[in-house]
Amino acid sequence: MVCISTSRTDPLGNLIKLELKNARKIRPKYTKVSSCQPLAFQQAHIPAAHRKQLSSSRHISSSWRSPRNDAPRCNWSKCEERNITMLYQTSLHVVGLLFMVAMVTGSPGDRSYVYQKCLHSCVQKNCSEYKINSFLESQPACTRLMGWSCQDECKYTCMWVAADAFEKDGLHVPQFHGKWPFIRLCGIQEPASMFFSLLNGLAHLSILWYRRFVPPSTPMYYVWHSVALLAFNAWTWSVIFHTKDTDFTEKMDYFCAFSMVIYNTFTVACRILGTHNWRPLAFIALFCGAFFIQHITYLSIYGFGYGYNMKALLALELWDFPPLFWTFDAHSLWHAGSWPLCILWYSFASGCWPLCIIWNR
Secondary structure (H helix, E strand, O other): OOOOOOOOOOHHHHHHHHHHHHHHHOOOOOOOOOOOOOHHHHHHOOOHHHHHHHHOOOOOOOOOOOOOOOOOOOOHHHHHHHHHHHHHHHHHHHHHHHHHHHHHOOOOOOOOHHHHHHHHHHHHHHOOOOOHHHHHHHOOHHHHHOOOOHHHHHHHHHHHHHHHHHHHOOOOOOOEOOEOOOOOEOOEOOHHHHHHHHHHHHHHHHHHHHHHHOOOOOOOHHHHHHHHHHHHHHHHHHHHHHHOOOHHHHHHHHHHHHHHHHHHHHHHHHHHHOOOOHHHHHHHHHHHHHHHHHHHHHHHHOOOOHHHHHHHHOOOOOOOOOOEOOOEOHHHHHHHHHHHHHHHHHHHHHHOHHHHHHHHO
16 A cells, blocks of 8 residues: 655655646636546536537537537646646556565565664664674674674564564564574574584484494495485585575575485485496486486576475475474474484484395395
C-alpha cells in the first residue's frame, strides 16, 4: 500500500494542486461533462432538447456542441487535469512496484519497518568513515576474529530489536535473511549447528578404526576411504558455515554436502555391481561427475537458490520451527542425530568385509 502525501515537502503534490486550481478557473460553463469521457457517457448527459438535434446528424463529434450551436469545443483543461493526475498516479505505481520487487528478495524479518529503520540508523551512527575507528576499538576480540564487520554487527543488533518488537505486538518472530535468530556464542553465529557439525566430522575419523580390522585387499577398502575424506571435508565446511555465514562459506557448505550425496550414490553402485566391474562403474562415475558439475555451475552462474539446492539434495526439512532457547532449531537437531549413525556405519563396514569378498567372487 502506497501512501500519497501532498505536504510542503511534496513538490509534485503542490504542482497537482496548482494545476487543479487553474483548471477550475478556466473551465467552460456550458458543459458539465468532460470530452475525455466515452461518447456514450457524453450523450447521456446531453439535455433532451438538444439530443434529437444531434442525433439527426450522421456523425456525432467526440466533443458535443454547446446549446448555442458554437463550433465544437474540447474541454482541454479537464483533459490536462486528468492527464497530470494519471501521470502522477502511474509514477507512484511504478515506484511502488519496484520497491515491492526489491523487498521480495528478503525475509519477513529483515523486510520489517523496525528492522530497516534500526539498520539505517545504526549504520549511519557507527559505520561511517568518521565513526568506524571507534567501533573497531570497542569491538570484542572474538567477534573481530570471526570476521564480524560493522554492518554485520548492526544487522545482528537490529535483528533482536525487531524480534522484541514482534513479540511485544503478539506476533511470531519471523526469519531474518533466510535464517532464524540465533544467540551468538564467542562470535559463533549458530553455536548448536556448529558443534554438532564438528561431531559429525570427527565421527568420520572412525575410518581409522576401519583400517585396523580390514585388509587393503578388500574390494570396498578405498571406496570407504573416499567416503570418509569427502564427508570430513563437507562437515568441515559445515562447521565454518555455521560459525560465520558468508556467500562463500554458504556455497562451499552446500556444494561439499552435494558432493557427499553424489559420491554416496556412486558407492551404492560399487556395492551392488562390485568394484571389479569397472566399465559400468566408469560410466556411472562419469554421469555423477557431470551432474555435479552442472549443478554447481547452475548455482554459481544463474544464482544461488536455497530451494533449488535443497530439492537437488532431497533434504526437505518440512518440520521447521523457531529455535528453542534461540539456539536449537530443526537443522541443528538433525545434525545432532546424524553423528552417531556414522560410528554405526563404519562398524558395519568393518564387519561386512568378508561378505564383500564373497560377493565380488
